[in-house]
Amino acid sequence: MIRLSVFYPTTDGATFDHDYYRTKHVPLACSAWGLDGAEIDKGVDGPYVAAVHFKFASPEALQSAMGSPKTGEVLADVANYTNIAPVLQTSEIVG
């Protein structure tokens, strides 16, 4: 299983609409990539104001999702909830 985590670092002047993120953006991403859901984090303490974790069955499934024509729509929606440049992490879930 592959995890794609997207982190939003807390920075000076950063804005982040948690409600839009949870109710609009992450559902849009899940729909675009054929996922049942994702886990959404609202930062309490640490470097990130928010994060999301998507799970894919394989590296190929992740690659296919990223290459989907709908991914452009997902990326274009980012400006609707934040001015933060997200940090991406891909990992293999090993335990």
Added chain:
Amino acid sequence: MIRLSVFYPTTDGATFDHDYYRTKHVPLACSAWGLDGAEIDKGVDGPYVAAVHFKFASPEALQSAMGSPKTGEVLADVANYTNIAPVLQTSEIVG
């Protein structure tokens, strides 16, 4: 639900024993904190070579775990698998 994520940034000269982490350290932490399990990430692409995600029922449960006498033993074990200074993130799981 509260997520405690621990990230290990990839840095020059960094060492990380993924097998020890998965089979010894994370089980030690789960045992110390009374958790059934945790999700362990082996980095594929992005800033982190490894990560773990623990879930706690509440901020109080997390605080109680961190204040447990067994937490010292967990922290002392870090030197057995890495020389990386971990980055901690606490978040509320909102979706």
